[in-house]
Amino acid sequence: EIVMTQSPATLSASPGERVTLSCRASQSFRSNLAWYQQKPGQPPRLLIYAASSRATGIPARFSGSGSGTAFTLTISSLQSEDVAIYYCQQYYDWPRTFGPGTKVEIK
């Protein structure tokens, strides 16, 4: 199965700061990657699919990029409501697999 890794495990940044989350895959694929945001007590919410396409209703400050084995989620200007855990997920192959998540905190 494709193993997904994410870094850093925890990220602390100031409001308004640009933050970058990394996701790596154990094998290469073009763009079959999604990103989710999960706030405490809530189910995950789809942010990005096809590596760079924003899901419906997702603010423009969220953007995704990458292909192959390296992918990135960028929040252009961190807001307090962005405090959450962010997961990447590949859908290039079965079984579908998730990364362990990056926790984003506000300084």
Place this chain on the structure above:
Amino acid sequence: QVHLQESGPGLVKPSETLSLTCSVSNYSISSGYYWGWIRQSPGQGLEWIGSIYHRGTTYLNPSFQSRVSLAVDTSRNQISLRLTSLTAADTAKYYCVAPSGSYWNYWGQGILVTVSS
């Protein structure tokens, strides 16, 4: 907007079988989509369990070996999950998801299942 609602027991004994149901609103299952299950152990990450097409084609996570089965009930507009031979490691929040076998923008609120004697 598709609405998903999981239901089932919150407590199951080890070695027993878990049966969960996902009731779908605002969409007819027979119209299409893949329907799936994902679980999240307490304080842990996400694990895809399996996905089933409305006509019955199923994809399952091999890590569950032969313990898991999915079914679609179009007459009730429901999806079901059956997981056998439960252990404490199966304690998790179980989510019903849609609309594809690839990525998911519809999630239920989840149901917490505890495996304990």
